[in-house]
Amino acid sequence: MKHIFVLSGGSIRGAWQTGALLATLERLPATDEIAGIFGVSVGALNAAFLASNTVYKAGTPTTVSDLLAGCNALKSFWSTKVTGPHSLVNGRSPAELAQSIIGQGGSFTGWKGLADHAPLIQLYKTVAIHANIAQAPYTVKVGYTDYVTGRYSNKDLRTDAKSDQAVENLVFASAVTPLIMDYIRLQKASGDWARLSDGGLRHVVPSTEVVDLVKALIAAGSAAGDVRVHTYVCSPALLPEWIIGNDRIGSHSKRPGLLDIIDRAFSMMTQSVVEADLYKLSTEINGLGSSTKVYQNPTEYLTNSIVSFTSADVASMLQFGYDHAKGALQVPPRIA
16 A cells, blocks of 8 residues: 655644644554655645655665654654744844835835744754655655746655755745745746745645646556545634634724734635645545545634744644544554
8 A cells, every 4th residue: 555645734733734644654554655745834844854754764665654753753843842933933023024115225125024934944954854855765745836927836855956955945935924924035056036935825735746646656557546645634624713812803892913814814715725625636536546535623723823822732733633633544553
């Protein structure tokens, strides 16, 4: 059996995704093979971490057991390194924000984002290593949307990146959040142009590329029924009532802040994009004779996932994801 894992975008809910993935790997046959990992936004970060922290044996396919060890390391990363918003971003001062939108000495500085994501980049540098990713015998792709052309691209971190810096550029082109974080410039080797990129604007679940891999596996001789796709959707299927603090929006007792509004807008946009992505994925995968299983976050755990969460929240989401996927699986536990 060959398995493909699809990790959607979803901000700090990537902790939920990690717990759900861990539960799946624990219950799948240990010797089954890994055929690919696809990630967008926080899913790109998780995918790069997994590919960096899985042990590979030359000339040998990576197994569920191998990836499980990497996933346990990913769980530890979320548990110990992501302790609050300060772990990921620094808030910008009013002066910095003003400089982003006004001319400086006759030149336009450009928008830098409401927050500086330098802490996230520094955190990532300690765990994602290109030399390790390049050894992966399976596809490791991340997706991002190009602001210049409007097109969505999916890049393989093993072959489309030749250095730690190139991997970082591709992963963060996927992981940045519009308006909240600074955009990422991706340049040609010649350096003659730059593109402004972001992850989850066009595809929160990278369906097209996953279908292409399934087709390639079947064409290479794998039986369609022996290819399984596991998709982990961080964003909740149903948006909860919007509450800021203890106040329901609409009561006029409290006005939402800018970050509250942006977070809510992205949540609504993401819901529609996810529905389209999942429909395409399930329809085409099933049409090929393979199977797909979707694990979608059933609820929202945080009032605002951008500016307010603690290490306890991360631990809860890890456990909720684990429990959800464990209950959703319809296969018996793996026997050691």
